Amino acid sequence: MATDPSSAAAAALPSYAKAVDAYRKAVSTAATATAYVVLARGMARELLPHDLRAAASWAASLLRTRLEPRPAERRTLVIKRAPGSSSRHDGDGGLFDEVRQYLATRIDPHTMRRLCLSGGFSGAKKVLSMEPGDSMTDVFEGVAFTWASVAGDGRPGLSSESLELSFDAEHTDMALGSYVPFITASVEEARHQDRALRIYMNEGSHWQGINHHHPATFDTLAMDPDLKQSVITDLDRFLKRRDYYRRIGKAWKRGYLLYGPPGTGKSSLVAAMANYLRFNLYDLDLSEVRGNPVLQRLLNTMTNRAILVIEDIDCCFTAASREVAKDQAGEAVADEFEEESMPDVWDTPQPPLSQQHNITLSGLLNFIDGLWSTSGEERIIVFTTNYKERLDPALLRPGRMDMHIYMGYCGWEAFKTLARNYFLIDDHPTFPEIQELLSAVEVTPAEVSEMLLRSEDVDAALQCVLKFLAEKKQALGEGK
Numbered sequence: 112m113a114t115d116p117s118s119a120a121a122a123a124l125p126s127y128a129k130a131v132d133a134y135r136k137a138v139s140t141a142a143t144a145t146a147y148v149v150l151a152r153g154m155a156r157e158l159l160p161h162d163l164r165a166a167a168s169w170a171a172s173l174l175r176t177r178l179e180p181r182p183a184e185r186r187t188l189v190i191k192r193a194p195g196s197s198s199r200h201d202g203d204g205g206l207f208d209e210v211r212q213y214l215a216t217r218i219d220p221h222t223m224r225r226l227c228l229s230g231g232f233s234g235a236k237k238v239l240s241m242e243p244g245d246s247m248t249d250v251f252e253g254v255a256f257t258w259a260s261v262a263g264d265g266r267p268g269l270s271s272e273s274l275e276l277s278f279d280a281e282h283t284d285m286a287l288g289s290y291v292p293f294i295t296a297s298v299e300e301a302r303h304q305d306r307a308l309r310i311y312m313n314e315g316s317h318w319q320g321i322n323h324h325h326p327a328t329f330d331t332l333a334m335d336p337d338l339k340q341s342v343i344t345d346l347d348r349f350l351k352r353r354d355y356y357r358r359i360g361k362a363w364k365r366g367y368l369l370y371g372p373p374g375t376g377k378s379s380l381v382a383a384m385a386n387y388l389r390f391n392l393y394d395l396d397l398s399e400v401r402g403n404p405v406l407q408r409l410l411n412t413m414t415n416r417a418i419l420v421i422e423d424i425d426c427c428f429t430a431a432s433r434e435v436a437k438d439q440a441g442e443a444v445a446d447e448f449e450e451e452s453m454p455d456v457w458d459t460p461q462p463p464l465s466q467q468h469n470i471t472l473s474g475l476l477n478f479i480d481g482l483w484s485t486s487g488e489e490r491i492i493v494f495t496t497n498y499k500e501r502l503d504p505a506l507l508r509p510g511r512m513d514m515h516i517y518m519g520y521c522g523w524e525a526f527k528t529l530a531r532n533y534f535l536i537d538d539h540p541t542f543p544e545i546q547e548l549l550s551a552v553e554v555t556p557a558e559v560s561e562m563l564l565r566s567e568d569v570d571a572a573l574q575c576v577l578k579f580l581a582e583k584k585q586a587l588g589e590g591k
């Protein structure tokens with residue numbers, strides 16, 4: 112018997128209406144959000160046709176996949192330990208070692224489950240690194256770079272230990288163009304800071320070097336605080352100006368003339384500069400230089416990042432000796448560039464040592480200006496003298512030496528630095544009297560240092576200083 116579909120639907124209608132009615136009641140009595148969700152699911156299952164439900168669930172999953180962020184495409188850069196390089200020492204494994212050294216400064220030991228500590232051989236630094244299988248994240252300019260340590264199989268010729276750098280593909284240029292060069296530059300700078308400084312002295316046409324351990328720093332240097340700060344600022348500016356010097360086509364060098372009485376700290380300032388910049392020192396003794404070609408060779412074989420020091424420059428090239436030369440040559444006027452063309456007139460009684468070997472100030476200045484501008488970078492030249500007034504005007508001309516620094520007698524601020532250096536004190540009952548005496552007499556920091564060294568007891572040492580200053584003042588009064 113055929114069934115009328117409309118009557119079947121009519122028969123089903125009361126049960127559908129009943130279900131709706133039941134759910135309406137249940138919804139009105141549901142107390143919690145969870146209860147609403149359970150009810151909604153049940154209603155959908157019972158009240159919605161199967162096909163409609165399937166379509167709704169398909170649409171929901173499609174929406175989910177569209178809205179959910181897709182995992183970014185990743186890139187991995189593999190940096191392998193150079194074949195044959197030892198795992199025990201730093202510095203022989205090229206980029207691999209550089210990265211390892213860099214990561215040692217970035218590892219947070221508190222977040223790593225396992226850590227590897229290596230190095231320490233023959234005084235070498237100990238280095239923290241990841242164990243193979245571990246990884247860490249380094250953030251550079253706001254971008255996360257992940258490093259993983261991957262073990263090699265230990266057999267020569269087969270895959271070697273590596274460090275793997277992973278990053279989002281969109282940061283590939285940054286990784287290769289900025290991040291890796293930044294790592295290399297950071298490690299180079301750290302090595303530069305850690306290296307032992309050397310001081311070289313000329314022997315014939317060669318330099319002989321030894322390690323340089325002068326303890327002077329800008330902190331221990333007793334001098335006017337404003338002047339000290341201006342020297343530090345000038346050095347800092349010099350270091351930052353590589354591009355500027357290139358652009359204006361000038362040699363990247365800086366010249367300082369230090370002058371003042373003996374024992375005021377000129378040599379100490381040179382040592383403080385070397386320690387501050389971590390530059391090697393080249394102490395040029397012009398009396399040992401036999402002629403301009405040797406001078407040229409010595410200057411040419413200096414390394415970058417170095418300070419050339421010529422002490423007591425007044426003993427090498429004096430204005431007085433030039434005047435003698437000019438008088439003997441019967442010339443009213445001569446400029447410093449004529450010196451080389453008249454070597455015979457330098458043959459005066461007791462000429463400066465350099466002139467005995469035909470070394471001329473113009474030769475020195477020309478080499479420094481000319482040769483250094485084409486070879487080498489980051490050079491500093493320091494001339495020292497106790498007698499600025501005796502110097503050849505060619506050296507004092509504006510633009511020759513960038514900064515003239517007067518190292519004077521011991522003032523109050525300089526004394527406080529010395530007291531801090533020797534006894535770690537900032538105040539003492541004798542200080543007011545010492546301050547008053549220092550304003551009345553001229554004593555050098557070297558003399559005061561010597562008094563402070565006379566006793567290990569602070570009171571006794573300061574009494575020595577007081578006595579010394581009082582005697583100086585008395586002598587001054589008697590001399591009037």
Ligand SMILES: Nc1ncnc2c1ncn2[C@@H]1O[C@H](COP(=O)(O)OP(=O)(O)OP(=O)(O)O)[C@@H](O)[C@H]1O
Binds near residue numbers: 376497557
């Ligand atoms: N300004 C200073 N600050 C700290 N210590 C100083 C200072 N001046 C001198 N001294 C002490 O005196 C010693 C000699 O000083 P230094 O050789 O630096 O003086 P100088 O001006 O170079 O002397 P010279 O002109 O005789 O070469 C130093 O080793 C240091 O102990």
